[in-house]
Amino acid sequence: MRILSIVCSAVLALSACSGSPPQQSSGMPTGGGAAINGAGATFPQPIYSKWFAEYNKLHPDVRINYQPLGSGAGIRQLLAGTVFFGASDQPMKDDQMAKAPSRVLHLPTVLGAVVPVYNLSGISEELKFTGPLLADIILGKVNKWNDPAVAKLNPAAKLPPTDIAVVHRSEGSGTTFVWADYLAKVSPDFKNTVGVDSSLKWPVGVGGKGNEGVAALVRQTPGALGYIELVWALQNKIAFGAVQNAAGKFVKASVDSVTAAAAGAAANMPADFRVSITNAPGEEAYPIASFTWLLFLENPQDKTQARIMAEFARWALTDGQKYARDLGYAPLPQTVVDMELKALEQIRLQ
Amino acid sequence: MIRRFFGRRDEVLFRSATGVFALLVIAGVIAIGVALYRESMLSIREFGFQFWQTDVWDPVAGEFGAKPFIWGTLYSSILALLISTPIALGIAVYVSELCPPALRRTLVFLTELLAAIPSIVYGLWGIFVLVPFVRQIEVATPEWMKVIPLFSGPPLGVGMLSAALILAIMVIPFSSAVAREVLRSVPQAQREGAYALGATRWEAIRMALFYARTGIVGAVMLGFGRALGETMAVTMVIGNNPQVTWSLYAPQYTMAAVLANEFAEASGDLYLHALVEIGLVLFILTLIVNVISRMFIWSMAAQRPRVFRRSALKAAA
Numbered sequence: 001m002r003i004l005s006i007v008c009s010a011v012l013a014l015s016a017c018s019g020s021p022p023q024q025s026s027g028m029p030t031g032g033g034a035a036i037n038g039a040g041a042t043f044p045q046p047i048y049s050k051w052f053a054e055y056n057k058l059h060p061d062v063r064i065n066y067q068p069l070g071s072g073a074g075i076r077q078l079l080a081g082t083v084f085f086g087a088s089d090q091p092m093k094d095d096q097m098a099k100a101p102s103r104v105l106h107l108p109t110v111l112g113a114v115v116p117v118y119n120l121s122g123i124s125e126e127l128k129f130t131g132p133l134l135a136d137i138i139l140g141k142v143n144k145w146n147d148p149a150v151a152k153l154n155p156a157a158k159l160p161p162t163d164i165a166v167v168h169r170s171e172g173s174g175t176t177f178v179w180a181d182y183l184a185k186v187s188p189d190f191k192n193t194v195g196v197d198s199s200l201k202w203p204v205g206v207g208g209k210g211n212e213g214v215a216a217l218v219r220q221t222p223g224a225l226g227y228i229e230l231v232w233a234l235q236n237k238i239a240f241g242a243v244q245n246a247a248g249k250f251v252k253a254s255v256d257s258v259t260a261a262a263a264g265a266a267a268n269m270p271a272d273f274r275v276s277i278t279n280a281p282g283e284e285a286y287p288i289a290s291f292t293w294l295l296f297l298e299n300p301q302d303k304t305q306a307r308i309m310a311e312f313a314r315w316a317l318t319d320g321q322k323y324a325r326d327l328g329y330a331p332l333p334q335t336v337v338d339m340e341l342k343a344l345e346q347i348r349l350q
Numbered sequence: 351m352i353r354r355f356f357g358r359r360d361e362v363l364f365r366s367a368t369g370v371f372a373l374l375v376i377a378g379v380i381a382i383g384v385a386l387y388r389e390s391m392l393s394i395r396e397f398g399f400q401f402w403q404t405d406v407w408d409p410v411a412g413e414f415g416a417k418p419f420i421w422g423t424l425y426s427s428i429l430a431l432l433i434s435t436p437i438a439l440g441i442a443v444y445v446s447e448l449c450p451p452a453l454r455r456t457l458v459f460l461t462e463l464l465a466a467i468p469s470i471v472y473g474l475w476g477i478f479v480l481v482p483f484v485r486q487i488e489v490a491t492p493e494w495m496k497v498i499p500l501f502s503g504p505p506l507g508v509g510m511l512s513a514a515l516i517l518a519i520m521v522i523p524f525s526s527a528v529a530r531e532v533l534r535s536v537p538q539a540q541r542e543g544a545y546a547l548g549a550t551r552w553e554a555i556r557m558a559l560f561y562a563r564t565g566i567v568g569a570v571m572l573g574f575g576r577a578l579g580e581t582m583a584v585t586m587v588i589g590n591n592p593q594v595t596w597s598l599y600a601p602q603y604t605m606a607a608v609l610a611n612e613f614a615e616a617s618g619d620l621y622l623h624a625l626v627e628i629g630l631v632l633f634i635l636t637l638i639v640n641v642i643s644r645m646f647i648w649s650m651a652a653q654r655p656r657v658f659r660r661s662a663l664k665a666a667a
Contacts, residue, residue, distance in 0.1 A: 070614030093617070163504055170590035172615025195410035198615045206508050206601040207590030209611065216477050221506060
């Protein structure tokens, strides 16, 4: 019965927008309804599903399907035209942009952060790290917990002489991209020997699959150090360390410190929103943070879907932001929202 | 006359229909091979045969080589076979020859249940039960043993040993089920003949094993094929670090695991094509393994009568 009413209202909605040429609406790949398909990053999936569900309550005729296939797959499918919109944890590269049928609009939706987690029995206080120290650990140059470099930052902790077992993500991941992006900014050595991408050639360590795999390995291995998403650490109540930011302060990741990082970066936000906010300026800013983006073609073929998605994006950037905090994401700073609402007008709806 | 005509037509129809189905399989295999080749053209052109020998896998620098993955796949599968084959054979012999009938049904049911467990569940069990257990073994390894390259490296738990163990457990139900059926198909007359010649029970079983050896090799190879392609459980416990080493304690990587891990996020055409070429290598490797095992079975089947007579005599003596 409900399905019937959805179909009916969809048909009504379609016939209502009779201004558009008839071929266009009949050429919609989704059939009669307003089901719009997207694919991309796994990291923002919880908030996107929440948004799509809430938006569907407000507009019962709009159904948005999102497949969390990974950022790379999302970009590929957008370029191939198999989905209407993509989503990614890293901005598209210039050569990828060049392959798109029209310009691609990057729309930051929420923010996330990556936190260092470790397993040291007998250490009650949380450990402090600097960026260069984290880079040296990942590179295998600092490989004992009682190394002077660790001890200097944590004078109160009784650090054992155990080996540091580095744990990283085994699969390509936006989390790895943000982590590497930060380490490359603070350590020239990391930048030159490892570099930045969503999969890396790791000098040392073992790979765990997904946040859950990394967390499980860290929890089981004495002396382990790994990195996971803040959302995941908060939901599973995993303790994590503080990291020194660009202003020299040690900051723990939280929704507030991540928002502060975005605010710090907002001052010199480029017009296309393709920006990295790791190591952001600001006293309170947490340094390993990132936007996650929705990707739209600026001149999409299907104008009906374009109108619906532009409307949805407007809602997500304003009313939708209130759902972010509960799920562990940081909402966008108002300055960024204002810029984005303006940028949304670049999508050609006619 | 009319009936015969239709009868012939049915015959032709039936024959061509089944023939088409059989050809579909061949066409499918060829189509997969062609698709893999086409989608990995960039990487094949860029790296050529170096791809098989290079042990660098660096998505950032755009350098790709399959050697550590080929190594990890073969090493883990062969280890798994070494562990699983004696156990699977033991199960098969006990169930088909020695076990009281009441217990047999339960045993068969339970080993077949092992085959029905999804691979991801094995993986989770591996992470939370097997890996900590293996780590304890690794921690308890005495210093003199660690000098041997096979047992060198820090005790991480995840690594080749965990992967081989979990593969062995996953392979056992397959090879033991096939081996059991093969043993049961040994004619009763063979056993009775052996007993009549004064063979002990052990000798009669040995005779049956020898009689069924082609089928048993087939069972083992079936397990090998499964181990080569196993993805999820292995990737969760093997440590995912592409390196070529004999150490059982070291984290390593397999072809199926790297495909599952990196495909979704692969950016850049060369990277994607290199991943597909890994798939192509796995495809070729599986074909080679299957062909070799086929040839092995055929050659043994061909020489059965002569060798068998000699062995039967030996068993009875």
